[in-house]
Amino acid sequence: MTHFRRYIPVIAVAIGVIILQVVLSGTHSTYYMTQITMSAYYALVVIGLCLLMGYAGQISLGHAGFFAIGGYTTAVLTTFNLMEYRDTPLVSLCQSLGLVAQRQDIYGADILAFSPWPAFAVAILLTAIIAFMIGLPVIRLKGHYMAMASLGFGLIIYRIVLGGRIFGQADGISNVPPFKIIAGLEVNGRAAFRIESYYIAWFVVLAAMTLAINLVHSRVGRALRSIHENEEAAHSLGVNTYRYKLLVFVLSALFAAVGGVLLTHYNGSIGPSEVTVMKSVRYLVIVAVGGMANLWGALFMGVLLNFLSLRGVFGSYDDAVFAIILIAIMLLAPQGLLRLPKLRAVTSLLSRRANG
Amino acid sequence: MGNALLETKGLHRFFGGLHAVNDVSIAVSQGAIKGVIGPNGAGKTTLFNLIAGTIQPHNGEVIFRDKKITALKPHAVACRGIARTFQTTKLFSNMTVLENVMMGRHCRTRCGFISGMLNLPRTWREDKQTKEKALSILEDIGLKEHALETASNLPFGRQRLVEFARALAMEPELLLLDEPAAGLNIYETKELAKLILWIRDRGVTCLVVEHDMSLVMAICDDVVVLDQGRKIAEGPPRTVQQNPEVIRIYLGDSDA
Numbered sequence: 001m002t003h004f005r006r007y008i009p010v011i012a013v014a015i016g017v018i019i020l021q022v023v024l025s026g027t028h029s030t031y032y033m034t035q036i037t038m039s040a041y042y043a044l045v046v047i048g049l050c051l052l053m054g055y056a057g058q059i060s061l062g063h064a065g066f067f068a069i070g071g072y073t074t075a076v077l078t079t080f081n082l083m084e085y086r087d088t089p090l091v092s093l094c095q096s097l098g099l100v101a102q103r104q105d106i107y108g109a110d111i112l113a114f115s116p117w118p119a120f121a122v123a124i125l126l127t128a129i130i131a132f133m134i135g136l137p138v139i140r141l142k143g144h145y146m147a148m149a150s151l152g153f154g155l156i157i158y159r160i161v162l163g164g165r166i167f168g169q170a171d172g173i174s175n176v177p178p179f180k181i182i183a184g185l186e187v188n189g190r191a192a193f194r195i196e197s198y199y200i201a202w203f204v205v206l207a208a209m210t211l212a213i214n215l216v217h218s219r220v221g222r223a224l225r226s227i228h229e230n231e232e233a234a235h236s237l238g239v240n241t242y243r244y245k246l247l248v249f250v251l252s253a254l255f256a257a258v259g260g261v262l263l264t265h266y267n268g269s270i271g272p273s274e275v276t277v278m279k280s281v282r283y284l285v286i287v288a289v290g291g292m293a294n295l296w297g298a299l300f301m302g303v304l305l306n307f308l309s310l311r312g313v314f315g316s317y318d319d320a321v322f323a324i325i326l327i328a329i330m331l332l333a334p335q336g337l338l339r340l341p342k343l344r345a346v347t348s349l350l351s352r353r354a355n356g
Numbered sequence: 357m358g359n360a361l362l363e364t365k366g367l368h369r370f371f372g373g374l375h376a377v378n379d380v381s382i383a384v385s386q387g388a389i390k391g392v393i394g395p396n397g398a399g400k401t402t403l404f405n406l407i408a409g410t411i412q413p414h415n416g417e418v419i420f421r422d423k424k425i426t427a428l429k430p431h432a433v434a435c436r437g438i439a440r441t442f443q444t445t446k447l448f449s450n451m452t453v454l455e456n457v458m459m460g461r462h463c464r465t466r467c468g469f470i471s472g473m474l475n476l477p478r479t480w481r482e483d484k485q486t487k488e489k490a491l492s493i494l495e496d497i498g499l500k501e502h503a504l505e506t507a508s509n510l511p512f513g514r515q516r517l518v519e520f521a522r523a524l525a526m527e528p529e530l531l532l533l534d535e536p537a538a539g540l541n542i543y544e545t546k547e548l549a550k551l552i553l554w555i556r557d558r559g560v561t562c563l564v565v566e567h568d569m570s571l572v573m574a575i576c577d578d579v580v581v582l583d584q585g586r587k588i589a590e591g592p593p594r595t596v597q598q599n600p601e602v603i604r605i606y607l608g609d610s611d612a
Contacts, residue, residue, distance in 0.1 A: 235410075237439075237462050
């Protein structure tokens with residue numbers, strides 16, 4: 001069962017997640033879980049970006065944009081009050097289909113808005129369409145040019161979010177309701193749901209990891225790596241390089257959007273700070289520190305660095321720390337931190353299994 | 357020799373003011389080894405790139421198995437059964453030898469993003485077949501014991517063999533070999549000649565661009581000579597060798 005071996009790290013991480021929960025609950029420090037849960041959602045962006053950058057070799061400096069498209073779409077749909085439109089045919093149709101639901105906001109006012117599931121579906125669909133449209137021209141560019149074009153995309157999303165009244169401008173959108181996944185299971189930022197939300201986040205992350213690992217070991221994964229290594233040769237073997245690059249671009253955008261949607265429901269809000277260029281740079285830094293074509297490295301670093309950042313360890317030097325890490329990595333360990341000789345013994349055991 | 361498997365009709369290609377390929381029409385018979393020779397800059401590699409779809413001709417057409425393949429993208433040309441090797445070996449250097457050869461099966465396999473991500477049973481089955489096929493080709497070519505080595509760790513001559521194995525994994529009808537003997541010593545070249553003959557005997561038609569005259573004379577059924585983008589001679593090696601025009605471009609004018 002060589003296929004099974006690649007899932008050993010997934011199981012190991014799952015066990016680690018459970019142990020961590022038990023330890024944190026036992027020591028009455030479950031407040032750490034809030035940041036771990038948030039970091040897990042950010043790590044989703046990093047996993048997607050790792051597929052795009054590490055495996056297919058395409059740079060994106062606009063992934064915070066896709067995160068934001070996911071997050072803002074769900075935020076707008078689940079908070080925009082449809083009360084005054086309740087008698088229009090479209091809204092009443094949605095209501096009879098169960099797509100919109102009535103609730104009370106924190107001040108007790110009645111709100112009629114889309115439920116999280118349809119909002120999630122719209123967010124994913126919208127991200128896929130936008131990523132596809134952006135990807136069509138951008139994917140044709142190579143190296144620095146693609147980086148700059150995707151940077152431009154990120155800036156455009158930032159300005160739209162900052163200027164659009166519907167997006168709450170500089171304040172962002174708050175009062176986003178919790179995401180009831182099924183009855184009794186919800187992504188909710190309140191302390192009472194801490195453990196539940198923690199497990200949901202890790203379930204999503206490990207599911208995403210499993211999909212990503214399967215992909216990189218498949219025919220498509222080989223084709224993506226071959227494009228990274230030698231595009232001309234890949235093309236000559238029948239790989240439709242443009243199509244593959246476009247699809248992996250859309251896929252990685254979807255990973256980011258899922259992270260955006262779930263984190264927005266968890267936090268109950270989203271703001272323009274999620275869309276800044278520095279956020280995109282941060283995701284890129286994490287993939288680089290993790291070792292580019294190393295999904296586990298990206299996940300580990302994604303959770304660790306975001307956790308430290310969210311805990312405020314870097315203080316007001318937050319963005320500077322990520323920039324310094326990027327420079328240091330490029331100079332000292334371009335293969336990523338986890339491939340440094342001293343750490344290699346530890347990681348090679350894991351990666352050998354993962355590649356099995 | 358049977359019908360023409362591949363035909364080019366009046367191909368033209370310019371690079372700025374340079375007429376790199378000028379009205380070249382050639383025909384490659386099914387099951388033959390055809391050589392393309394000529395001095396540096398004669399347009400041999402350009403001709404190859406025109407056939408493989410890497411660059412587009414400004415005029416003329418390429419016909420493969422009685423169908424026009426002009427202006428198709430390289431991946432589409434590849435999937436119709438034309439494999440190629442490169443003048444400078446282009447392996448996927450960080451992938452293993454086996455993975456390189458498995459890449460040759462790309463057109464012959466189907467699994468896409470979704471079935472890849474879900475790792476469905478048909479994905480395993482297909483992957484297993486791909487692996488077996490690649491291993492059997494590596495065995496044929498004598499590289500099976502290197503299957504799990506990283507491609508860039510092999511010596512140069514072996515890397516070229518891996519490129520051959522990768523092309524063969526495509527099960528092509530036509531194999532385009534761009535200077536396969538470049539950088540090989542005489543022993544390796546001799547082995548290469550055997551290998552090309554063996555490939556032909558498996559039913560793969562070969563079109564070879566080559567500088568090494570002894571190799572061309574030894575293996576080719578038919579040779580076309582290019583000079584400054586034009587075809588100046590075509591025929592069996594012995595005849596072409598005696599063509600005064602060919603002697604002139606290779607050795608210079610007698611009164612020069």
